[in-house]
Amino acid sequence: MPDLSIIDHSQLTYLSWDDLRSNKKFIVYELDGKMVGIECKFTPTSKHNICSLCHHVGEVAYFSTVTKAKKSKNPDYYKSIGNFICTDSSECNKKITNVSYLTTFLRDSLGM
Numbered sequence: 001m002p003d004l005s006i007i008d009h010s011q012l013t014y015l016s017w018d019d020l021r022s023n024k025k026f027i028v029y030e031l032d033g034k035m036v037g038i039e040c041k042f043t044p045t046s047k048h049n050i051c052s053l054c055h056h057v058g059e060v061a062y063f064s065t066v067t068k069a070k071k072s073k074n075p076d077y078y079k080s081i082g083n084f085i086c087t088d089s090s091e092c093n094k095k096i097t098n099v100s101y102l103t104t105f106l107r108d109s110l111g112m
């Protein structure tokens with residue numbers, strides 16, 4: 001966990017940090033009054049594309065996570081969700097105006 005006390009909460013919608021050694025990105029968000037977090041596989045692209053969280057074009061990384069949602073008929077089924085996200089999370093937080101994708105993504109990932 002990063003030191004949360006140094007982060008300016010007024011500009012934050014979600015919390016995110018990268019573990020570059022394992023190529024993982026962590027996203028933490030307050031959903032229904034509870035802090036929830038997910039861990040994503042994170043692949044830098046050094047390309048410009050539309051970020052799925054803030055819908056602005058910028059330098060993005062590809063991130064993917066395996067959801068906990070299971071199909072009843074096939075217990076081995078895991079759905080993987082992947083999308084582009086801003087490389088710079090603090091810029092992303094400043095631009096984000098709609099959290100519907102973020103909340104849907106978190107709910108799907110956590111099987112909520």
Ligand SMILES: [Zn+2]
Pocket residue numbers: 051052053054055056085086091092093095
């Ligand atoms: Zn973004």
